[in-house]
Amino acid sequence: MPIKTNDPSKKSWISVDSNSDFPIQNIPFGVFLTRDDIITIGTRIGNYAIDLGALHQLGYFDGIPLTDDIFLQDSLNDFISDGKKTWRLVRNRISEIFDINNSALQNNEEHKKIVLFTMEEVEMQLPVLIGDYTDFYSSKEHATNVGTMFRDPANALMPNWLHIPVGYHGRSSTIIPSGTPVHRPNGQTLPKGAETPVFGPSRLVDFELETAFITTDANVLGEPIPIEEAEDYIFGMVVFNDWSARDIQKWEYVPLGPFLAKNFASSISPWIVTLDALEPYRTESPVQEPTPLPYLQQKGSKSFDINLEVDITPENGEPTTVSKSNFKYMYWTMAQQLTHHTINGCKVNSGDMMGSGTISGPTPDSYGSMLELSWQGTKPVPLANGETRKFIEDNDTVTLRGFCIKDGVRIGFGEVSTKLLPAVTIK
Amino acid sequence: MPIKTNDPSKKSWISVDSNSDFPIQNIPFGVFLTRDDIITIGTRIGNYAIDLGALHQLGYFDGIPLTDDIFLQDSLNDFISDGKKTWRLVRNRISEIFDINNSALQNNEEHKKIVLFTMEEVEMQLPVLIGDYTDFYSSKEHATNVGTMFRDPANALMPNWLHIPVGYHGRSSTIIPSGTPVHRPNGQTLPKGAETPVFGPSRLVDFELETAFITTDANVLGEPIPIEEAEDYIFGMVVFNDWSARDIQKWEYVPLGPFLAKNFASSISPWIVTLDALEPYRTESPVQEPTPLPYLQQKGSKSFDINLEVDITPENGEPTTVSKSNFKYMYWTMAQQLTHHTINGCKVNSGDMMGSGTISGPTPDSYGSMLELSWQGTKPVPLANGETRKFIEDNDTVTLRGFCIKDGVRIGFGEVSTKLLPAVTIK
The missing domain is CATH 2.30.30.230 (Fumarylacetoacetase, N-terminal domain)
Structure with missing residues (x-):
């Protein structure tokens, strides 16, 4: 050690x-x-x-x-x-x-x-050439909030959620480092009550507060990574803003999942913090009930106490911290995610990136997206300059930070900071 | 020309x-x-x-x-x-x-x-280093068949299907050339009537008869590709078997789409046939009703008359052709798929691959998967050796072919042929 x-x-x-x-x-x-x-x-x-x-x-x-x-x-x-x-x-x-x-x-x-x-x-610069990028959905609080809003509060979690670290494939070509601005995406959306979609700039652009881990070559095609070895194949972590267009997502995502709502941009912090550096900040992850299937059962503290924060800074304005969350809220650990990802023999390469999914905590001030913070726009979030935000507006800058503190030592990720530019005009 | x-x-x-x-x-x-x-x-x-x-x-x-x-x-x-x-x-x-x-x-x-x-x-070898791989879902017959089986025959197509070339991200690291064998994947499935999942080899391994196109560097982040330019950025096509584990898929895919059910392997034919070579075989694509949004409206013949066939060959047996389909049945064209993919500014690179989705024709002998050919296992498909198949069995070889014929000239893709090996044992 x-x-x-x-x-x-x-x-x-x-x-x-x-x-x-x-x-x-x-x-x-x-x-x-x-x-x-x-x-x-x-x-x-x-x-x-x-x-x-x-x-x-x-x-x-x-x-x-x-x-x-x-x-x-x-x-x-x-x-x-x-x-x-x-x-x-x-x-x-x-x-x-x-x-x-x-x-x-x-x-x-x-x-x-x-x-x-x-x-x-x-x-x-971008620290790695990312071959494949996977995003998980591993915060129980986030999945519950989304399920409560869009489905049934009594059955907010899907039946598979407590058994599987649910994940999906994302797009590598649009992962960008902190500082690269992003245009509000254009796309199809279905206006409320309408039967046919309209085209134009998304009206509901959101951040997602995530972390991501970067892997090394871990296996050959066909061979899974046992859970007790999984962490050996994780090089380190970054803080990750999984930009999302909620209105595009809502119209496109059934039945095959999010696509253009997510792949216009995904921003990461440029320094990869190694698991060795994070070692002193290990902590328990939430108790898993029901017990996962044997291939996902792990021993020891497999989570990390990483404080996460989100600022919104309007054009020419000062920042407002709109969320304070923590990586330790994650229900599924990185080891479980990586092992699950390869249990079917899927090959993992050096430089692959796997996102945590939005990390929401238990209280409303720890939610990891505007969708949850403003509860679908019903509770506008106040900013320091007197304005409010339901979602992200043009020329706002969204900044995510992550850091650990223990025994007087603070280590962290720096930040991933991204300005949202207005949509480009489609000729 | x-x-x-x-x-x-x-x-x-x-x-x-x-x-x-x-x-x-x-x-x-x-x-x-x-x-x-x-x-x-x-x-x-x-x-x-x-x-x-x-x-x-x-x-x-x-x-x-x-x-x-x-x-x-x-x-x-x-x-x-x-x-x-x-x-x-x-x-x-x-x-x-x-x-x-x-x-x-x-x-x-x-x-x-x-x-x-x-x-x-x-x-x-694999002809390209595939940075990002996207799979579409663009055959109306296939989407209708799946919707009929799993949802409501009267409303088989999702409301978005006629407006969007629905697509989702796949995994590049497991795309393999013809001849590379594939292990039956292990994974979680939910037995009929059960409330908790079990772990083991998939029982419902299937092929999907697809084509895929390979792109060149097409745009910068934030800029869409107009539909009238889209074909200029398509280098050529391959025949593509999008291996699928139906039982894993059913349990995992809500709400974020297929993941481990698809990413254990995707097999392509090794020769990329250029659009220039396919030029004589251009044909009309199906009439689109309702008319798509303006950014997806195209002029001229944007499809190709490509015959597609699937053989199943049991261990030590002779091949049986189980499906004869055609690329021209595709409802959404490659140009529409590529333009839709970039309408939000998503960047496309050289060597990216975009799959058609399963290409089913209008008649039961032209369906592009065992799921449809055996209608969820209710109509076993006869083989030449007297056996039948509901899905693909261990040591079966699945071979997909594509070819065009006109004016006495036949050009084609050769084949993508893949043997399904038994599942690996999980310790």
């Missing part, structure tokens, strides 16, 4: 603000464009992006079995393919290099100039 | 059997492993695979703007990215090189030794 790297007393020679998500206990992985327009794989401590490609060329990873160009790539896929043992060796070495008691790089001004960038000097 | 390459009187100096799907009028594109274990992009005439990488190195594509290594790749994605103008130049040139009146390669024994392989000498 990577106890040393997570030691709360550990300090880096890079000064880190106490509110930062990126102390030396974090060491996330990402991809960025440097001030010299070079793309590289890196990590972050405090307000500094660290060029791992350059560190490797300078010999700081000597002794770890890595190819020469493993960090000089535009995605983490190959590094993730190297497997958990290698991820851990690299993270441990980074932890050593930047330890306040290690002077090697600390006192080498020439190397520091090559390796360190302030966050203002870099442009974060 | 590529009239010359499709001229029915055109002959190649490679002799082609009259029943072959691959006369000089076809010129499909694929990827294969040669007898020297080299992977290359190629085409096919008669029983010969032609190494386009070698042809290019020998100068046969001089004058066409191609990078040196465009055919020395393990997928067609980069070539497809080059766009329609380039595909056409290359196909026209191949048509010239192999024309019976062209002696350049015909009389160069040394070059022929390098360039030509019999089909027995090569191993066909």
Whole structure:
């Protein structure tokens, strides 16, 4: 277990603000464009992006079995393919290099100039080439809220929900990093009481507060991943906004599920936080009753205490935090999701992404979407500037954050922040 | 228009059997492993695979703007990215090189030794790296049959079906080429009358007779593809068996659509037949009533007269043709599917694949799945060996074929043939 790297007393020679998500206990992985327009794989401590490609060329990873160009790539896929043992060796070495008691790089001004960038000097990219993206639906509170609104409050959960980590396939090509704006989608919707649909911009654009995990090559076609091994194939997590157009969704989704209502954009935070970094924040997941089928039965604490928040910031306005939730509310764990996904022999590759589904907590201020927060628009959500929101309006920016706090250490994901632009005009 | 390459009187100096799907009028594109274990992009005439990488190195594509290594790749994605103008130049040139009146390669024994392989000498691979795979549900007969079986015969079609080319996202990682066997999937199913699910091998494994089209880079995020341009972004088509586990599907698919019931395997034919090759076989698609919304309205013949057939071959038995259908029965065209897919700004990339959905014709012998052919198992389908099938049994091989015939010319897709192996044992 990577106890040393997570030691709360550990300090880096890079000064880190106490509110930062990126102390030396974090060491996330990402991809960025440097001030010299070079793309590289890196990590972050405090307000500094660290060029791992350059560190490797300078010999700081000597002794770890890595190819020469493993960090000089535009995605983490190959590094993730190297497997958990290698991820851990690299993270441990980074932890050593930047330890306040290690002077090697600390006192080498020439190397520091090559390796360190302030966050203002870099442009974060999508960290992985995502081959396949799956979204689950694993928050009982969210599934219950949606079932209550659209079906029968007494039978809000579908009969399969307590037996299956329900999931569906999403679209990889429209997963974008924090900072990339999104246009309000056009599409077909059925106006209330109408019998034929109309075409135009969606009127009900929503965020979904989610996390997602990134996998490594986990199996061959036809072979499932046993639940006790599942976490070994999870590289790390990001915070994820699964943009949704509720009116398009309502008209299109029966019987084959959401499609254009979801695939116009899905935004992720650019730093992947490893499961090793999250280790101190493990916590129990909700009791599962009925007991799942044997292939889904797990031992130990398989969830994590990750605080999640959502801000809405209107154009030229200040942010309002509209939701505070937590990853620990998830009914189905990531291990259960991954094992279920492969129980039929489905192949999982390096860089695949699996979303949690909207993470709603038990109280109305912890709901993970405007659909729930405004209860289908019946309870407008107040903003700091005196306005209200039922759904997201043009030029609003939606910002999701995730962070863990324990023993005086805060580690986090940073944010995924996305501006909703007006719809494009269809000629 | 590529009239010359499709001229029915055109002959190649490679002799082609009259029943072959691959006369000089076809010129499909694929990827294969040669007898020297080299992977290359190629085409096919008669029983010969032609190494386009070698042809290019020998100068046969001089004058066409191609990078040196465009055919020395393990997928067609980069070539497809080059766009329609380039595909056409290359196909026209191949048509010239192999024309019976062209002696350049015909009389160069040394070059022929390098360039030509019999089909027995090569191993066909997946032709593209599929980034995203979408499956539509565009046969009215199939949707009506399913709706009749599972819902109300009087209201078999969902209210959205006549307005939307209904589609959903599938999984790319499990798309496999013809010849790769598939294990019967394990999974959760709900026995009749039971309240809790059981775990084990699916009992209702089915094929789905489909075609699929492969796209090129078509748009930027946020911009739709107008319907009059849509066909320009379709590189070509394959025949596609969308393996399905009906009992897993029934239990899992509400409300978010099919997932593990579909993603254990999807098999495609290895040669991509271009739209240029299919041009002579254009035909009208069914009249659409009600008229679709303006963004889906198209002019001209947007369908193709492609005969489709399905064989079931039991272990050590002879094949029985269980279905004869046709692509022209599709209610929604490929152009409508692609335009609808991007109307919300969804980005489409080179190598993306879009399935038609099961293509059922109007008569019971033209249905595109065992679910329909055996009408949920109530009408067992007779095989040549005296056995019957309600669904696919272990060690059966399912073979799908597609071909067009007109003016004495037959062009086709070859076949996608897949053996169903028994389920793996879950420890």
